[in-house]
Amino acid sequence: MSDAAPAADQTARLQTRRLRLRRDGLGSRIGVALLLSLLCAAALIALAGHNPLEAFLAIVQGAVGSQHQIGASLNRTTPYLLSGAGVALCFRAGIINIGAEGQIAVGGAGAAAAALALAGAPSLVAIPLALVGGALAGSLWAGLAAAIHLGRGVHEVLVTLLLNFIALLLVQQLLAGPLGQPGAGFLQSSLMPRSAWLSHLAGFDVHAGILIAVVAAAALSFVLWWTRFGFALRVSGSSRLAAAYAGFSLARLTWGAMLTAGALAGLAGGIEVLGMHRRLIEGFSLGFGFKAVTVALLGAMEPLAVVPAALFVGLLESGSLAMQRQIGVPTALITVIEGLTMLFVLAATAARR
Amino acid sequence: MSMMLDMRGIVRRFGHVVANDAIDLDVAAGEIVGLLGENGSGKSTLMKVLFGMLPPDAGTISFRGQPLTGHTPAAAMAAGIAMIHQHFMLVDAMTVAENVMLGWRDAGRLLRRKEMADRIRDVSRRFGLDLDPDARVAALSLGRRQRVEILKAILRNAELLVLDEPTSNLASAEVAELLTVLRRLRQEGKGIIFISHKLPEVLEICDKVVVLRAGRVTGRTSVAGASQGMLAEMMIGRDVTAPRPPMVASSPGPARLSVKDFLAPGLARLSFEIRRGEIFGVAGVDGNGQIELVEALAGLRPAGSGAITIDGHDVTRASVAARLTRGLAYMPADRGTTALVKTMSVAENLMLRDSGRPPYGHGLLLTRGPANAKARALMADYDIRARDPSFIAGRLSGGNQQKIVVARELDRRPAVLIAHQAAWGLDPGATHFVLDRMLALREAGAAILYVSSELEEVLAISDRIAVMARGGFAGIVPRGEVDPRQLGIWMAGRAA
Amino acid sequence: APPAAAEEKAAMLLPGSINDQSWNALGYSILLALKPHGFTTAYTENVADSDEAEALRGYATQGYNIVMGHSGRFVSAMEQVAPDFPKTQFIAVSGNEGAAPNVMSIDWNNAQFGCQLGVLAARMSKSKMVAGVYGLEGVPNITAQAGGFRICATKAGAKVSILYVKDMEDSAAAKEAALSLIAQGADVITGKLNAAEAGLVQAAKEKHVYVTGRGVDQTKMAPDAVLTNIVEDWPAMFGKTADEVKAGKLFGNFVQYGYDTAPVTGGSLVYDADKPFNPVVPAAVVKELDDMAGQFKAGTLKVEPTREDARGGS
Amino acid sequence: MIEFLAAAIRIATPLALAALGGILSERAGVFAVGLEGMMLAGAFAAAIGAWATSEPIAGLLLAPLGGGVIGLAVAIVAVRFRADNMVTGLAVNVLALGLTSYLMRILASGGRPVSMRLPLLTALPIPALSDLPVIGPLLFAQPPLTYLTALGCLLMTLFLNRTQAGLTLRATGENPEAVFASGGHPARVRMLAVIACGAVAGLGGAVLTLQQVGTFTDGMTGGRGYMALAALIVGRWTPWGAAAACLVFGAAEAFELRLQSFGVPVSSYVVQMAPYLIALTVLAGLGQSSKLPAAIGQPLPSTR
């Protein structure tokens, strides 16, 4: 067979996919949803007595107004991208994993423990091992959820949720105990050894995490569309009966998806610790997990599309800080925008299902 | 004579399909009208329009002198129409009494449970329905469930009763009981619309018959003096009866599929063998263990005890994947959610069970180029009419969807094929095609288990025929020795 | 950016909402207190932990001379950001470490005030059982106050029980914790919580026991139940530093105010505008507490609580 | 001991009210993940009502409205637009958190923070009964919303089992087609059920503001909605069962506080895990939730 045939097939496939996107108008419907939530936000800003345009301008400037701001936004994007891609993978398989929050927390602790243990090791050893430590810890936590879910038939939403609460307490316990910095003014670990700091990219205040995250999202997209495992996940997400009929083990798929998502969330935690705080600090993971769900949804559960989705949330949040600094619109507004966006996107994408 | 129901010029379209094309239908009090027609001829649609579940695109309905337009099921019921759907509309988790009270004004806003239970017992006794108001519907047989539906209609004083294929799920004893009840209702002056594909019972119970074809009325006749052949001709029109594929007596080879002392929930102990080049047909009323049997063989349900071997290899506890590797193919009856993933493309559905093997995949990876090429080839071979392999399977017509399943399962050159309702919902051409492929597979030496509730189909292609009743085989006969009366007795051998 | 014409600017980052009627509201008042010292002010509330560095950097970039973080948790982020802004003074409220040259922590001596509350509680208790409700076990200023409370109340002859709640903002849970302690016989309750402090006062009010609060507002909530409040005098602590920063000085140390740093003591016990204690507190007890303050000032009395002193349980 | 039970009852009350609401929603076939947001909105509305009028009754009237608004959002997105129930629930939780905090800020409008000191609903001892030994003070000297919770269990049980509306609601969660075919409106039933769920859960939130704390703070429900959700599953979707499960959770939390007082050798963080571990253990012990309403989470077929 000539090489031309598959290539032709591929372009045909891409074309139909693009056509399908256009015909279903998925992209434009998400666009309308975003627009609607911004309109609602504008109304709320006006209600608070501020000028919505001015506020949005402040958000934009705060998000991309300078090289530094861009870097900050990218850093903010990183954990959302990583954990959101993992959540998207689970959602694809029909597993509602809302445990990213706890997995990030535990992952951060794992990375911190590894980095502290590796004091003295060169960066080339310390950073990868610490990140692996974070990913492993996140996986472990997600695995625990999978085990309870599969073993005892408890709904995954409840398991992952309850484990979130436990994970946060666990990290506090670690900080009050073995990982804590003696005499520190707060629940925090000692500073990581410098060799474990995730370096900044030249010229930007952005750490290497964003690269890892983009690579991970691309890898996940590859897994989803080009591997048998991804195929099985997609089948089971569409119909569990069909997946069983196809000979895929639902339990194994659940393990696979949960462990992968856990590893990514753990990695996100590790990157936060090594790249942002340079130490494990109480509450560093609060709220990431639920936003990962927003991001996965916004990205229509497609890891590559999670990139712009995470970027959107990252920009929005880093911009919103600037908004409050400059014109005093409360940041709670951003939570409102996120909630509204989720709702509108849900309605928009479900309408034609 | 003034008609109880008067439907005039009903038109209903679904996209390009004209399901009802200017249909007129009258029913008088104390009359049973048979509604006949091939699959997809528009019977159910017409009834849904009558019952207010679908708005018509044109036409008028008048019931007992009152016009019915833009109505809802609630309004239809209030007017005195009751509908018994092909798939029962009962809540399994609730009791008979609760199902009866659901949505019924007389039950009161504050439910009068005791009074209702008494009334249920009363009517149930009067019509010989034998229903316990406190029984949970989930625990009732299909025949009983249907009686619950009839009970609902009687209790609500329905004047017009619509029964959409009420007998297709019933054993013959149950059918007889149903017909008795219907006669009784006719005596009481109710009107009845009776939809069925089974001509003998139509001739037995109906007063007149209306025949639909492709959404139009192609015949009306009074039953007196009508014959089955006449009705069949009105239904099928110029199309001659489906040609029966020629069967050559098979030369029995060694056993390929063997089932010994097999026991699983919902099944009685089963033992049988299917040999090389043999089609083993399983007939019987749906719900007698067919689904349990095929799914257990396919590896989708846990086995209780006993042994299943394929070509001498024990697969009793093997996974679905392991059975696939041993050469077991399976066409499930549930096309919608098991056999196909409707949101995925034709190509992806063709590789559903073979994604780990060339040309679809290699190791952990999918090989999309070769997979698409293969899909094109299969689409040509099996006449799957889709624009290209990336077309979404759920948007194809039912027949083309089924062809995907057939292509996928046969292309693997299976040693053993389990086909469950393989021609379900297919038009005659497509049915013919599927049966042809089965026979070709038989020639190639496979062992085939062909399970269908359509006796005709089973008789047409099986070397041996078994009848399933109450989870076991009521009897097995070779093709040459089939006695239709005996088959009927076996089929009815199921508790009411 | 062009140098702002001799404009002095101070910004405050708050970990929670300024509406919590407790810790963050206090932080907001610190900021307001800098206005008379000639600063224009700005604040950001609900700063997530992951945003701390970013928010600090944002204000520093905008040319704020003083950038404050209203929790010890900000120290870590300040240490990261400060080297890039050598002219900005970063101050962590209630941290306990500094970093030269421009990250400082300011706190008050929790142990001294905790100790005073311990004696007050022991004296006012009829059951000789007193209790404290805290959050974040192991954080130094919590350890200091809870430990100081236990050491001194025990010395004064009372049995002490300490409970930690999961969330310093969850008043319903804190109230429940207080109720459980009262049920066990405690008749004076103290604590160091944020929004949840109101739960303690509410519980004491309902069960007719005594409580200490964290601000005169809480006296208004339950004038009969509240014995006194620790009113943290952050404006004074910060005002002093702010003036020096304005004069061009930078600090990289940890300053702890207390009775020994008078006249700025970092805090005081206040019942309402003109009284330090609820009138039910006997004069003898008031005198005893005043004497303690004197001893702290003179350095003759020192309390140095350990994690063990602040442990949960009785 | 009595105190311990009293504590369990207090902690259980907001959970139980929310769980009662959740039963309405889940029995009608919509997962009640949004309980947290509904409670929070209810707590907020109650606080606003009581603060603006200085009358706790006004808060009591507004609370169902607050929760109901969130219920309406779920109803529109999950029922009308047929979006995934779980994710919709999570989304409204985020929305409620943001919206209540934001509106609090608007009230404060940049200046001095509003200091909400709300009048609390006081205990209403039932004459005679409250004088009974032991159970008198325990059961018959409660504040109004606690009585309402018990009454709610009773009414809800009657409603579900003894009324046409309750029958229809249950049937909608089991088999909406059957409801449709018997003349009902499954979509309407689900919408109403979810809105009612919001209203009842809103009262659950009001317990916190009007009966326990007397003020509103951001995110003050602190995960109680999720515990209520777990409770109604443990309680097998029955009002008394869910209430019993809430009492178990309440007892677990009361136990956790007392455990700390005994001075166990682990830190408070470990002890604080107890309620969640207990919930998880109970759920795992129950195993497969076999009696889940059959059609829960399944969108209604479109009429198109």
Ligand SMILES: Nc1ncnc2c1ncn2[C@@H]1O[C@H](COP(=O)(O)OP(=O)(O)OP(=O)(O)O)[C@@H](O)[C@H]1O
């Ligand atoms: N909801 C629908 N959407 C699109 N097409 C429909 C729909 N319902 C029915 N049709 C089409 O209308 C035609 C008539 O269908 P109908 O169900 O009335 O047939 P029927 O006579 O009841 O067939 P059967 O004997 O199989 O029950 C068919 O072509 C069918 O595919």
Ligand SMILES: Nc1ncnc2c1ncn2[C@@H]1O[C@H](COP(=O)(O)OP(=O)(O)OP(=O)(O)O)[C@@H](O)[C@H]1O
């Ligand atoms: N044949 C059917 N059997 C069962 N359910 C159906 C059938 N056809 C449609 N439905 C679904 O049942 C629901 C009917 O609910 P309902 O009648 O309350 O909604 P509606 O008709 O959209 O609106 P309204 O309440 O305003 O009349 C619809 O969601 C519809 O999709």
Ligand SMILES: [Mg+2]
């Ligand atoms: Mg039909």
Ligand SMILES: [Mg+2]
């Ligand atoms: Mg039919």
